[in-house]
Amino acid sequence: MCSSEILQAFLDGELELAETEAVRNHLACCPACRRELSRLRLLWLELEQEDEVEVPAGLPFIRQQAVTKARAARQDMQRTSSVSLWAAQKLAWQPLLAGVSQIPGTRQLGQLARTAGRGLPGVIKGVSSIASKIISKRRDQR
Incomplete structure (x- = not known):
């Protein structure tokens, strides 16, 4: 029961x-x-109370700021799709890099990973430009 x-x-x-x-x-x-x-019973008593919550005067302004920042971030991501891919990859590797940096004696590995990571966006951009050239040449040959 x-x-x-x-x-x-x-x-x-x-x-x-x-x-x-x-x-x-x-x-x-x-x-x-x-x-x-x-x-x-306590829950029902709490629900029956009609406490009015006072809305802060600056709330509409804070909301508008948040919406503006979110729209700007979305536009930035749309403008630079390859950078957003890089940012996502970089973010995905952060837990591993943080873990590696905590292992004694592996500080050099962390530095190496950061150094190698700085050059990776250029490599990705180069590969994508070469691929687009190859694709456009194939289209022209048809």
Whole structure:
């Protein structure tokens, strides 16, 4: 009989007389259901309170700032799709680099990874430009 739904119906007065009596008898011997019923009663009391929350005066301005920053970030990502790919790859490697930097004696590995990472965007850009040239030559040959 331990059921939150039944206890909610009991609390709302939705049960038939026989069901109400059965729940009362069960509550007399079940401390878990009594705790749950007390929790539900407190929840209903909190929901019945009509506390008005005062909205800060600067909230519309803060919201507008957040929207503007999000739009600007989205436009930046759309303008530089190869950079956004690089940024995602760089972000994906951060946990590994952080872990490697914590191992004693591997500080040099962390420095090496950062140094190699600086040159990677140029390599990616070069490969993509060569690939686009090859593709355009193939299209011209058709």
